[in-house]
Amino acid sequence: MNDLAPLLTPEGRALLEEVRGTAPADELAVATRLRRDHPADLVSAALGQARLRQRAAAKFAAADAERMFFTPNGVEQSTRASVAAYRARRLTDLGVTSVADLCCGIGGDAIALARAGIRVLAVDRDPLTAAVARANAEALGLTDLMEVREADVTEVDTAGYDAVFVDPARRGGRGRIFDPEAYSPPLSWAVAAARRAPHAALKIAPGIPHEAVPPEAEAEWISDGGDVKEAVLWFGTGAPGAVRATLLPGPRTLLGRGLPDPEVRPVGRYLYEPDGAVIRAHLVAEVAEEVAGGLLDATIAYVTADELHPTPYATPYEITDQLPFNLKKLKALLREREVGTLTVKKRGSAVEPEELRRKVKPQGPNAATVFLTRVAGAPTMLVGGPARPPEGP
Numbered sequence: 001m002n003d004l005a006p007l008l009t010p011e012g013r014a015l016l017e018e019v020r021g022t023a024p025a026d027e028l029a030v031a032t033r034l035r036r037d038h039p040a041d042l043v044s045a046a047l048g049q050a051r052l053r054q055r056a057a058a059k060f061a062a063a064d065a066e067r068m069f070f071t072p073n074g075v076e077q078s079t080r081a082s083v084a085a086y087r088a089r090r091l092t093d094l095g096v097t098s099v100a101d102l103c104c105g106i107g108g109d110a111i112a113l114a115r116a117g118i119r120v121l122a123v124d125r126d127p128l129t130a131a132v133a134r135a136n137a138e139a140l141g142l143t144d145l146m147e148v149r150e151a152d153v154t155e156v157d158t159a160g161y162d163a164v165f166v167d168p169a170r171r172g173g174r175g176r177i178f179d180p181e182a183y184s185p186p187l188s189w190a191v192a193a194a195r196r197a198p199h200a201a202l203k204i205a206p207g208i209p210h211e212a213v214p215p216e217a218e219a220e221w222i223s224d225g226g227d228v229k230e231a232v233l234w235f236g237t238g239a240p241g242a243v244r245a246t247l248l249p250g251p252r253t254l255l256g257r258g259l260p261d262p263e264v265r266p267v268g269r270y271l272y273e274p275d276g277a278v279i280r281a282h283l284v285a286e287v288a289e290e291v292a293g294g295l296l297d298a299t300i301a302y303v304t305a306d307e308l309h310p311t312p313y314a315t316p317y318e319i320t321d322q323l324p325f326n327l328k329k330l331k332a333l334l335r336e337r338e339v340g341t342l343t344v345k346k347r348g349s350a351v352e353p354e355e356l357r358r359k360v361k362p363q364g365p366n367a368a369t370v371f372l373t374r375v376a377g378a379p380t381m382l383v384g385g386p387a388r389p390p391e392g393p
Contacts, residue, residue: 003045004069004128004135005131006041006042006045007042007045007069008135011038011042012042015034015038015042015043015046016046016049016050018046019034019047020050020053020066021054022047022050022051027047027051030047031043031044052071052072053065053066053070055070055075056068056070056075056078059075059078059079059081059108060081060108061081064081064111067140068106068136068140069106069132069136069139070106070132071106071128071129073105073129074105074106074129074132075106077169077170078105078108079108079109079203079229079230080108080229081108081111082224082248082249083229084108084109084112085112085115086222086248086251087109087112087165087201087232088109088116089116090201090234091113091118091163091165091201094236094237095162096118096162096199097119097162098119098120098160098163099118099161099162099163099164100121100123100158100161100163100165100197101113101121101123101165101167102153102156102158102164102166102167102190102193103123103124103153103166103167103168103169103185104122104123104124104130104133104148105124105129105133105167106132106133106136107133107146109165109203110137110146110148111136111137111140111142111146113165114137115142117145118145119145120146120147121147121149121156121161122137122146122147122148122149123148123149123150123153124148124150124153125151125153126150127150130148130149134148153166154189158193159196162197162198162199163197163198163200163201163236164194164199164200164201165200165202165203166185166193166194166200166201167202167203168184168185168186168187176205178207180212183204187202187204187212191214191217194233194235195216195235198236199235199237200235201234201235203230203231203232204230204232204233205230205231206229206230206231206277207280208231210243210282214233215240215241216235216240217234218233218235218237218240218241218242218243219231219232219242219243219244219281220243220244220245220281221244221245221246221277221278221280222245222247222248222277223245223246223275223276223277224247224248224249225249226275227276228276228277231280243255243256243281244256244281244283245275245277245278245280245313246277247275247312247313250312252313254286254287254313255286256281256282256283256286257286259285259289260285261285261295262284262285262288262293262295262303263294263295264294264296264376265293265294265295265304266375267296267322268293268304268306268319269305269306269308269318269319270291270293270304270305270306270307270308270317270318270319271296271316271317271319271371271382271384272287272288272291272302272304272305272317273314273317273345275313275314275315278313278314284301284303287303287311287313287314288303290311290313291305291307291316292305292309293305296373296374296376297373297375297376297377299374300347300373300374301347302347302371302373308389310389316387317369317371317385317387318384318386318388319383319384320384321382321383321384322381322383323380323381323382323383324379325349325372325379325381326381327356327359327360330360330370330381330383331360333383334360334362334368335364337364337366338363338365338366339362339364339366339367339368340362340364340367341362341366341367342357342360342362342367342368342369343369343370344356344357344369344370345369346371346372347371347373348374349372349373368383368384369384369385369386370382370383371383371384
């Protein structure tokens with residue numbers, strides 16, 4: 001899709017309505033039928049947009065996705081609506097009433113900000129992307145609060161805004177970009193823009209090295225439904241140097257307390273798998289303290305404890321068996337337990353889960369979880385299952 005305008009005409013909108021929900025297997029038949037009365041390019045664009053809307057429903061509410069417009073990159077790179085709404089709430093809590101959204105993409109964050117009552121200037125230098133963001137503001141009835149501008153973000157004056165939000169492009173022609181200075185615009189430019197504003201939020205890749213975080217910024221790692229989505233550098237929050245992990249839905253936020261690394265200890269009855277945002281934020285020590293546990297290994301983010309202490313920041317498993325790494329022994333144990341449904345998790349092991357399943361050939365009515373990891377440096381297999389709280393009297 002290189003031109004949005006035809007889809008915004010009455011004929012284009014009618015076609016979009018007609019092809020809504022078209023299954024991939026039916027596209028050829030639908031396209032053949034519609035091309036009898038409509039230009040082929042318009043039919044292809046409408047079907048392509050319908051396909052993108054179906055994909056976008058995983059990030060946006062279905063009712064929104066059915067009305068919005070997308071590009072392939074926009075679907076891939078836009079912020080999940082739940083994450084954008086959470087960030088908008090944090091900004092409103094800071095008293096922010098206006099935001100310059102730089103590198104706005106298709107407008108996912110700008111939409112959340114406008115819905116929170118914040119006036120937004122949404123800027124993107126790509127003509128098609130800016131046109132899509134403008135169409136989305138109109139489709140969702142947010143034009144009173146969303147101004148979309150096609151411009152180079154490095155040339156935009158943000159002096160009249162309470163906050164700056166920057167979401168640099170982190171993909172290039174060869175895929176993901178891992179060097180923050182290779183972002184477009186570079187992270188150093190975004191940090192400089194943030195320092196000039198009363199408040200700022202910079203969306204960055206969750207794998208950013210902690211040493212790359214400016215000392216005056218608060219760093220937050222966010223997961224949604226257990227999947228790490230992004231990191232954010234916050235400026236002007238009054239908490240320079242703070243580190244937090246936020247889990248959605250909720251939100252539930254774990255604040256770093258500067259704890260030392262937990263002690264390595266023998267395997268206890270329970271194993272805790274910290275949420276990915278907790279691990280990325282380097283807050284495993286905070287979880288270990290919360291559950292009165294220690295580490296299986298100094299380099300592995302698994303926590304072990306003798307008692308069950310429910311926490312939103314880690315998933316607990318009850319461990320029934322500890323074996324040195326030996327596939328024959330594991331296969332015999334699973335056969336004895338009649339395990340047919342096997343979940344394989346790993347940290348610090350080169351063995352791939354599918355390879356292990358293929359070799360042990362689980363069969364039977366029962367389920368189990370095996371952890372491929374290290375215990376005090378030794379390759380180990382821990383077998384168990386999700387922990388269940390004790391039943392009441």
